[in-house]
Amino acid sequence: MSGFKNIIGHKQVIEHLRSAIKLDKVSHAYILNGEEGSGKKMLASAFAMTLQCETGNDEPCGKCKSCIQAMNNNHPDIIWVTHEKPGSIGVDDIRVQLNNDIGIKPYSSNYKIYIINEADKLTLQAQNALLKTLEEPPAYAVIVLLTVNHEALLQTILSRCITLNLRFVEDDLIKRYLMEVKQVPDYKANISVAFAQGNVGKAINLASTEDFDQLKDDTFSMLRNMNDMEMYEVIEYIKKIAENKLNIEDYLDLITMWFRDVLLFKATNDVNSLVFKDSISDIKKQANERSYNGIENIIDAIDKAKVRLKANVNFELVMELLLLTMKEN
Structure with missing residues (x-):
């Protein structure tokens, strides 16, 4: 206490x-x-x-x-x-x-x-x-x-x-705490703060857990290689998601943040405003390959997936539909 x-x-x-x-x-x-x-x-x-x-x-x-x-x-x-x-x-x-x-x-x-x-x-x-x-x-x-x-x-x-x-806490306050008290590196503090969306406990947990780093690396690897993935590989990835220790909403929030970065870079061509600055080459590539409408369709599909999962729709079916939407767009 x-x-x-x-x-x-x-x-x-x-x-x-x-x-x-x-x-x-x-x-x-x-x-x-x-x-x-x-x-x-x-x-x-x-x-x-x-x-x-x-x-x-x-x-x-x-x-x-x-x-x-x-x-x-x-x-x-x-x-x-x-x-x-x-x-x-x-x-x-x-x-x-x-x-x-x-x-x-x-x-x-x-x-x-x-x-x-x-x-x-x-x-x-x-x-x-x-x-x-x-x-x-x-x-x-x-x-x-x-x-x-x-x-x-x-x-x-x-x-x-x-x-x-309890309201959301300002990002600047959380970031300062992570960097000054928890000694979290700047780039990791930025990601944790953006992902936590004003939740201090979540930001601290994300900044200090290896599970989140692993989830981030696996997810970005999938996003980079999605266009080349066969359907059986998509299904295998779904199974891997189901086994992951972190909440499925964390995974979906991570994808949403990625595509918001893609959309933001496509609109502004500004690296400084991105959350995942360390993935700029991949974000730039996807911004060139995808249309505005396609990116917005994906973000909408993620929101629909969250609603379906909360309604207890079959997990594999929901994720398969989402990943297919991402491939099609």
Whole structure:
């Protein structure tokens, strides 16, 4: 755990939480809503640590007993609700870890804080059990729900919580962090930032994983050689995609970024504005070979592939259609 000052972006959310602490107007329930990797856990940790800090300020000191316990993840009054089933949080998880515990006063602090990660996975029964506590929480209780999709929660729960939506973080802030703190090379920071689209966690993960480098190299090799590939080679490549460790959306986003670079270079002939500057010779070649209409058809086909995959259309069929569209255009 660390304080607010170490969090990149999310200025409005941080200001809201700090102001609540400073004015002693902390709510009993909050929802931090944002996509995976956006920083919900860090914000919840910083909020909890600050609330429990012995100084009572709007930024934790990092030195008192409470802060040290929080940083070591063993603070008795900061409880992370866990669940064994990956796809859902059951009613017993809420009853045992929250409902049956919340009546016990804080051990050493003014607050007793419960953080439920992946709260949008709460079953209907679990939500109803949580609702009973939200209706009459003890004065010292603060419940923080972390969600990717807060609309999955009952309206009665939403009405009893303050919802704070996490926005995208500016590219410049993420790039500076990657280069100065994580020591990521300039070219790799540029790619990671462009690919992450304002998601700090995703940018850090991409910059530090070899899987992404491998996916990028394999994908660009396919894009370079697509015109010469036979249908059986396309099918083999589809199978390789399916086995890849990274999410299929990452793969499709990567192709989209490639063709946007091709389109941008075709329109401007400017290398400086490209994401994949290190592949300029291949991008230039494809910009000469493809028409504006053809490139736009491919980008549209990628968007359609995403929609079909979300609708659970057969993976191999969707990818085969996409790669054929790319070959035809």
